[in-house]
Amino acid sequence: MTGQEPEGAADDCRCVTTEGFQVHEERTDENGSQASGEPAGDLPDPTSFSPTGNRPTHHWKRSTIAEPGLEQRGTVFFAALQMTRMPMILTDPRQDDNPIVFANKAFLDLTGYEESEIVGRNCRFLQGADTDRAAVSDLREAVKHREAISLEILNYKRDGTAFWNAVFIAPVFDDHGDLIYFFASQLDVTRRRSSEQSFRQAQKMEAIGQLTAGLAHDFNNLLQIVTGNIELVLTGDLDDRQRRLLTNAARATDRGTKLTRQLLAFARKTRLEPKRINLNDLIHEFGDLIDNTVGAQIRLVTALERRLPDVQIDPSHLEMALLNVLLNARDAMPDGGTVTIATELWKLNGNAAAHQLPEGDYVVLSISDEGTGMSEDVRRRATEPFFTTKGQDRGTGLGLAMVHGFVQQSLGRLELDSVAGKGTTIRMLFPVAIGEADRFSPPALPSAMRRASAQGTETILLVEDSDDVRALAAEQLSALGYKLVLASSGEEALELWDKQKIDLLFTDIVMPGGMSGLELVEKFVELAPDIPVLMTTGYNEDLVADIPRGTSLDVIGKPYRREELADRVRMALDRRLEGPRTQARNFPHKEG
Numbered sequence: 282m283t284g285q286e287p288e289g290a291a292d293d294c295r296c297v298t299t300e301g302f303q304v305h306e307e308r309t310d311e312n313g314s315q316a317s318g319e320p321a322g323d324l325p326d327p328t329s330f331s332p333t334g335n336r337p338t339h340h341w342k343r344s345t346i347a348e349p350g351l352e353q354r355g356t357v358f359f360a361a362l363q364m365t366r367m368p369m370i371l372t373d374p375r376q377d378d379n380p381i382v383f384a385n386k387a388f389l390d391l392t393g394y395e396e397s398e399i400v401g402r403n404c405r406f407l408q409g410a411d412t413d414r415a416a417v418s419d420l421r422e423a424v425k426h427r428e429a430i431s432l433e434i435l436n437y438k439r440d441g442t443a444f445w446n447a448v449f450i451a452p453v454f455d456d457h458g459d460l461i462y463f464f465a466s467q468l469d470v471t472r473r474r475s476s477e478q479s480f481r482q483a484q485k486m487e488a489i490g491q492l493t494a495g496l497a498h499d500f501n502n503l504l505q506i507v508t509g510n511i512e513l514v515l516t517g518d519l520d521d522r523q524r525r526l527l528t529n530a531a532r533a534t535d536r537g538t539k540l541t542r543q544l545l546a547f548a549r550k551t552r553l554e555p556k557r558i559n560l561n562d563l564i565h566e567f568g569d570l571i572d573n574t575v576g577a578q579i580r581l582v583t584a585l586e587r588r589l590p591d592v593q594i595d596p597s598h599l600e601m602a603l604l605n606v607l608l609n610a611r612d613a614m615p616d617g618g619t620v621t622i623a624t625e626l627w628k629l630n631g632n633a634a635a636h637q638l639p640e641g642d643y644v645v646l647s648i649s650d651e652g653t654g655m656s657e658d659v660r661r662r663a664t665e666p667f668f669t670t671k672g673q674d675r676g677t678g679l680g681l682a683m684v685h686g687f688v689q690q691s692l693g694r695l696e697l698d699s700v701a702g703k704g705t706t707i708r709m710l711f712p713v714a715i716g717e718a719d720r721f722s723p724p725a726l727p728s729a730m731r732r733a734s735a736q737g738t739e740t741i742l743l744v745e746d747s748d749d750v751r752a753l754a755a756e757q758l759s760a761l762g763y764k765l766v767l768a769s770s771g772e773e774a775l776e777l778w779d780k781q782k783i784d785l786l787f788t789d790i791v792m793p794g795g796m797s798g799l800e801l802v803e804k805f806v807e808l809a810p811d812i813p814v815l816m817t818t819g820y821n822e823d824l825v826a827d828i829p830r831g832t833s834l835d836v837i838g839k840p841y842r843r844e845e846l847a848d849r850v851r852m853a854l855d856r857r858l859e860g861p862r863t864q865a866r867n868f869p870h871k872e873g
């Protein structure tokens with residue numbers, strides 16, 4: 282923002298005489314004295330706040346008065362000045378350092394000062410540590426050149442509270458053309474600035490989310506190929522060195538898998554398996570883990586509200602989130618201190634909007650530390666992926682990004698309160714679980730996982746658009762004894778399915794271009810209701826978007842290990858024997 286006038290008007294304003302500049306408006310009072318002024322019209326800086334809501338045109342950006350005294354206080358104009366909610370002041374440029382000579386009541390309300398504390402002082406007392414020096418210099422230039430200026434500047438109230446001040450300053454001349462006052466109006470626009478800022482931040486996060494989700498998705502497909510092929514080679518005859526090298530490579534892909542998982546969590550595209558749980562129970566269960574994470578130097582206090590209602594969240598992701606937050610607390614307290622883990626029930630009614638949540642009951646899990654705290658700048662950016670203050674080697678900056686994404690995907694909200702030098706409180710708000718119907722029954726994975734690689738001889742229709750991934754899955758499945766029918770698209774799969782006896786449909790969900798895996802499954806369920814279906818995906822966007830919460834679908838996330846694939850295929854096939862399939866019944870009905 283600048284105080285520079287774009288056109289000739291600026292030069293006119295610098296003249297002290299009235300000749301040279303055009304008077305557009307005149308007002309005559311009952312004594313015949315006149316005030317005149319030049320409408321703002323072309324006042325630059327359209328970005329600055331206009332209290333009228335429109336681009337300023339009529340109000341004056343300089344004025345000339347016939348009666349310069351401040352004594353007349355019996356008129357309706359003086360009363361209006363004291364009644365308006367718009368803060369206004371006058372300064373006297375003929376006195377040393379251009380001090381305030383009049384401030385209306387609204388100015389005192391805005392700044393918290395008494396009249397006696399400010400009359401006689403230059404307005405710069407409103408400025409402080411974080412005031413933008415460039416804005417101050419714009420003001421200085423405008424005042425020096427006797428020009429009107431309108432800008433937004435960070436100011437401070439008497440009690441130290443910072444506020445954004447939309448200030449408008451304009452010169453007042455007497456009828457000899459001598460500059461006798463500066464007039465200014467001020468307006469607190471903090472609320473607008475902060476909502477603009479959070480909107481911009483939300484937009485930025487959304488964009489980063491889309492980018493990372495796309496990247497992580499493609500990356501998962503690549504990792505699937507690398508991991509799967511390494512595993513296949515590892516099953517063969519290798520010497521020690523070859524085995525060691527491949528094991529190193531496998532470890533690196535594991536790390537890659539973890540990173541992409543965190544990225545997908547940030548982008549709210551994780552495959553969550555929510556269960557109805559009590560957070561207090563879960564925290565007891567995590568006891569050892571919590572102790573080990575914070576270490577002996579830190580005192581741990583738990584304050585768990587009794588009779589806490591259940592929530593519907595994925596416990597393994599909550600564990601990860603808690604771990605990330607506790608690690609941050611530990612890092613923030615190198616010299617020890619207390620970490621408090623608390624649960625509470627919050628009933629959000631009128632104040633729900635302030636938490637950007639729908640009205641209702643929420644279970645709040647909060648973790649407070651007495652560590653270094655965060656500056657406002659760090660706090661604002663803490664949940665951005667890759668934002669870290671810990672240096673390249675120590676932090677990836679994905680911890681809070683993961684927590685944020687997980688909480689949001691669980692229909693809750695993450696809140697960060699932090700005071701630099703005092704400590705930090707991280708709050709996760711989760712909606713209270715409603716009704717028994719929501720109870721989630723995940724596939725009985727753990728017991729099945731314990732078996733040695735499950736095998737079979739059935740025929741699997743494998744649908745996958747990526748040639749490499751398809752070749753790999755075919756190799757893995759045929760190594761387990763299965764017969765395979767391969768299709769590279771949903772359309773092809775539908776052509777193939779009744780030509781041969783199929784025992785299982787195994788399809789990718791995201792297949793750009795043609796029919797998606799979900800559409801294929803929907804059609805397939807109608808054509809062959811008795812044949813089980815297993816789906817796979819690099820991320821869960823389609824599921825998140827299309828499938829109602831609580832619907833149980835058989836999905837295996839990429840990248841998957843050979844044993845996991847073996848187990849999930851076997852389980853899907855075996856379910857066929859347990860009676861009619863209940864999965865995939867609840868597809869949302871698509872029009873047309």
Ligand SMILES: Cc1cc2nc3c(=O)[nH]c(=O)nc-3n(C[C@H](O)[C@H](O)[C@H](O)COP(=O)(O)O)c2cc1C
Nearest residue numbers: 372403404405407408417420421448450463464465
């Ligand atoms: C009438 C008038 C009102 C002003 N109001 C404010 C204000 O509300 N906030 C502010 O930061 N500066 C305000 N200023 C600007 C400062 O008084 C001062 O001009 C500015 O800080 C640049 O000068 P300096 O570099 O000498 O401080 C106002 C100036 C004038 C003439």
Ligand SMILES: Nc1ncnc2c1ncn2[C@@H]1O[C@H](COP(=O)(O)OP(=O)(O)OP(=O)(O)O)[C@@H](O)[C@H]1O
Nearest residue numbers: 609610613654663669670676677678679680681705
């Ligand atoms: N409890 C806390 N106290 C002070 N600062 C914190 C706290 N939690 C987070 N931060 C700040 O937020 C930043 C981002 O946190 P985040 O957990 O996302 O990443 P990280 O801890 O730096 O790295 P990573 O968790 O990936 O190892 C941290 O670098 C730190 O500056």
Ligand SMILES: [Mg+2]
Nearest residue numbers: 605609680681
């Ligand atoms: Mg962290």
